Amino acid sequence: MSEPQKRVVLVDDHQMFRTGVKAELGGSVEIVGEAGDVDEAVTVIKAVVPDVVLLDVHLPGGGGIEVLRRLHGTVPSRFLALSVSDAAEDVIGVVRGGARGYVTKTISGPELTDAIGRVAEDDAVFSPRLAGFVLDAFAATDAPSVDPELDQITQREREVLRLIARGYAYKEIAKELFISVKTVETHVSSVLRKLQLSNRHELSRWAAARRLV
Amino acid sequence: MRAPRGRVTIGDVQAMVDDQVGEAAPAPLARAVDGRLVGGVCRGMSAHLGVDVVIIRSAFLLLTVASGLGAAAYGALWVLVPRAAGPEDDGKAARARRGGRDWGQLLAYAAVGIGMAALPLGAGVVQWALWPFVVGGTGAAILWQQADRDQRQRWVLPLRQRWLRSLLGLLLVVGGIGGFVAQKVEADQARSVVIAMMIILTGVAVIVTPWVVRLWQDLDAERHERIRSQERAELAAHIHDSVLHTLTLIQRNAHEPREVQRLARSQERTLRSWLYQPRADPDQTFAAAIREAAGEVEDDHGVPIEVVCVGDTALDERLGAALQAAREAMVNAAKYAEAPSVSVYAEVAGGAVEIFVRDRGKGFDLDQVPADRMGVRESIIGRMERNGGTATVRTAPGEGTEVRLEIAKS
Numbered sequence: 139m140s141e142p143q144k145r146v147v148l149v150d151d152h153q154m155f156r157t158g159v160k161a162e163l164g165g166s167v168e169i170v171g172e173a174g175d176v177d178e179a180v181t182v183i184k185a186v187v188p189d190v191v192l193l194d195v196h197l198p199g200g201g202g203i204e205v206l207r208r209l210h211g212t213v214p215s216r217f218l219a220l221s222v223s224d225a226a227e228d229v230i231g232v233v234r235g236g237a238r239g240y241v242t243k244t245i246s247g248p249e250l251t252d253a254i255g256r257v258a259e260d261d262a263v264f265s266p267r268l269a270g271f272v273l274d275a276f277a278a279t280d281a282p283s284v285d286p287e288l289d290q291i292t293q294r295e296r297e298v299l300r301l302i303a304r305g306y307a308y309k310e311i312a313k314e315l316f317i318s319v320k321t322v323e324t325h326v327s328s329v330l331r332k333l334q335l336s337n338r339h340e341l342s343r344w345a346a347a348r349r350l351v
Numbered sequence: 352m353r354a355p356r357g358r359v360t361i362g363d364v365q366a367m368v369d370d371q372v373g374e375a376a377p378a379p380l381a382r383a384v385d386g387r388l389v390g391g392v393c394r395g396m397s398a399h400l401g402v403d404v405v406i407i408r409s410a411f412l413l414l415t416v417a418s419g420l421g422a423a424a425y426g427a428l429w430v431l432v433p434r435a436a437g438p439e440d441d442g443k444a445a446r447a448r449r450g451g452r453d454w455g456q457l458l459a460y461a462a463v464g465i466g467m468a469a470l471p472l473g474a475g476v477v478q479w480a481l482w483p484f485v486v487g488g489t490g491a492a493i494l495w496q497q498a499d500r501d502q503r504q505r506w507v508l509p510l511r512q513r514w515l516r517s518l519l520g521l522l523l524v525v526g527g528i529g530g531f532v533a534q535k536v537e538a539d540q541a542r543s544v545v546i547a548m549m550i551i552l553t554g555v556a557v558i559v560t561p562w563v564v565r566l567w568q569d570l571d572a573e574r575h576e577r578i579r580s581q582e583r584a585e586l587a588a589h590i591h592d593s594v595l596h597t598l599t600l601i602q603r604n605a606h607e608p609r610e611v612q613r614l615a616r617s618q619e620r621t622l623r624s625w626l627y628q629p630r631a632d633p634d635q636t637f638a639a640a641i642r643e644a645a646g647e648v649e650d651d652h653g654v655p656i657e658v659v660c661v662g663d664t665a666l667d668e669r670l671g672a673a674l675q676a677a678r679e680a681m682v683n684a685a686k687y688a689e690a691p692s693v694s695v696y697a698e699v700a701g702g703a704v705e706i707f708v709r710d711r712g713k714g715f716d717l718d719q720v721p722a723d724r725m726g727v728r729e730s731i732i733g734r735m736e737r738n739g740g741t742a743t744v745r746t747a748p749g750e751g752t753e754v755r756l757e758i759a760k761s
Contacts, residue, residue: 225626244655266694270659277662277700303659304707304753305694 144258147171147186149179149205150194150220155243159192162247167254175199180208187213189258193237195221195228206235216257220245226271234334239263261323262330269302272333289336291329298325381435382428390429426489431559433566487548490524524552593621613653620646637670637704638663641697644678652685655692662699664760670704672738673758679730680708680754688712688752702760709753714746731756 144167150156151174160169171186173179176199183191183205193202202219209215219237221228229240238257241250242265253263264272276291291299294315301311308326312319383394393411397404414421597618604610624642634640638660645656664670677695684693690712697706717727727744731754735742740758 266657266659266696270661270696273661273698300696300698303661303698304696305657305709305711 143168144190144254145170145186145188146254147173147179147183147188147191147215149173149183149191149197149202151175151197155194159250163251164247166247166251176201176204176208179205183209183213183215188215190254191215191217192220192254193217193232195219195232201228202232202237203235206232206237210236216260218253218257218263226274229268229271230275230333233268233330236334238330239265240268241265242267256323260327262326264299264302264326264329266303266305269299272329273299273303276332289332291332295325295329298322299329302326380432382432384435390425391434392425392428392432395432395435396428431562486527487524487551490520490527589625594618609653612655613650616653616655617646617650620649635666636663637666637674637699638697640666640671640674641677641695641706644674645681645695648678648681648685652682654685654690656681656685656695657692658695658697660697664699664704667761669738669740669758669761672734673704673706673740673756676731676734676742676756677706677708677754679734680756683727683731683754684708684710684712684752688714690751699760704758704760706756707753708756709751711751714748714750714752716748717744717746 146167171182173182195202217237219232219240222243308322311322380399383391393407411421645658649656688710690710694709732742743755746752
């Protein structure tokens with residue numbers, strides 16, 4: 139690898155998990171700091187200003203979303219949410235809070251390294267499950283949209299998301315749709331932007347509503 | 352809260368901790384629940400002071416016979432000293448206790464009454480000035496006791512009854528004073544005695560108000576704590592039933608990595624659905640049925656299956672057939688693909704249901720599949736076509752496999 143290693147801060151309240159992630163990542167990235175709760179995370183990230191923060195969604199002191207809120211606009215670091223949680227409001231919440239992506243903790247070492255690299259390049263990282271959530275949230279409805287540019291995803295973006303949900307890697311998606319990997323990344327980043335900025339009713343209400351089904 | 356069959360719940364652990372603390376420090380003054388004769392006052396004092404209960408009981412009896420003061424003091428202590436926290440805090444016992452307490456109160460008032468009746472027979476030490484204390488104190492005690500019950504039984508007693516009780520207390524105070532004034536006191540003394548009574552009662556009120564407020568707050572906190580501990584107990588029971596069980600199995604199967612992985616995955620799935628998924632019936636909704644099928648295949652074959660569902664619909668016969676085909680595809684992927692995991696994506700959109708089952712395993716040459724291998728041709732493609740759907744299999748050696756099932760929603 140000719141590029142310089144990404145500098146990464148690991149935020150998770152389980153020491154055992156941090157150790158495991160470090161072992162999985164091996165020497166592929168440089169771990170420059172660790173934190174076990176919100177206060178610690180804010181301090182460490184401000185001090186070392188890493189390229190990427192691996193951020194646990196559930197943290198003592200307010201969760202990953204609190205870290206994002208407190209650091210908002212203060213550091214150029216990118217955030218990749220890492221969670222065992224399947225709860226839609228956690229996932230959507232942390233992405234709307236500013237994370238560039240979301241992966242589950244079952245992710246393999248090489249995949250995680252890949253995801254860190256992608257996030258560091260300001261691309262978005264969607265797990266199949268996040269893609270599923272987004273498809274659900276942006277499902278066609280009759281509700282009038284306030285801002286069509288933000289409140290709807292294009293047909294092409296939908297196709298990309300469906301392939302992610304089906305378990306395809308970016309490279310496989312590019313091959314499938316006869317487009318370049320860069321174009322796939324552009325589509326995913328565009329979806330991420332919509333996910334973060336859209337005021338679509340479903341995004342704020344949908345997560346809660348699902349629990350009532 | 353002690354659970355049967357040797358289970359240790361969080362409640363038990365708390366109780367053990369409480370027991371240890373109780374042994375180390377002197378007991379706070381509280382009315383005893385176990386081993387009480389009347390109200391548990393003597394037993395409680397004995398525990399608090401470390402004096403034999405017989406001595407304390409004798410002292411109270413002696414004071415009662417000598418002057419009536421013993422009974423009055425007993426009644427006052429009964430009312431003022433909080434009941435010790437007992438182990439019988441579940442609903443049934445608490446109700447039984449409340450039922451029993453009424454009798455206890457009657458006894459307390461009777462004790463006070465007898466003490467007062469015995470007063471003139473006593474040694475004559477008691478001044479007439481003590482009478483207002485005793486009579487007024489009795490009435491105040493009843494009012495006071497009412498305030499205590501008020502909080503504990505707000506949800507049990509009808510409002511009317513409480514008013515009745517308060518009225519009764521008031522009548523007792525007024526009647527006690529009135530009777531006393533009529534019988535014993537000259538007309539010109541009456542006014543000063545009534546004034547003295549008022550002053551005493553006001554004083555009592557001033558003294559006890561902060562205590563009442565604190566008691567209410569304590570009870571409120573206690574109720575919240577009880578709700579929390581119920582939640583903890585439910586969680587503890589769940590963790591015991593499934594998680595501990597699985598951990599035991601994992602230790603027992605430590606030498607078989609595949610079995611360990613299967614157990615861990617299975618437990619993870621159960622816990623996830625318990626924590627995050629809305630309660631959905633796999634017999635009725637499509638998404639829940641897909642998840643259940645994937646879970647079963649995962650359990651049978653030990654390969655993790657990631658399921659992503661978008662949208663949902665009611666399950667019917669045709670969708671059931673699609674579900675069977677999807678299940679067959681999952682089984683094939685888990686059994687033959689040698690892939691580390693299988694991805695399942697199900698989408699209900701517009702008028703159609705689509706299911707994708709994909710693995711990154713070794714794949715196969717579709718044309719090379721012998722005609723007698725029923726799996727793909729019959730169970731998947733044939734089944735879908737019979738129900739008006741389609742099934743396409745995309746695979747090549749080394750390229751993994753993806754089975755796509757599509758069927759119109761009925």
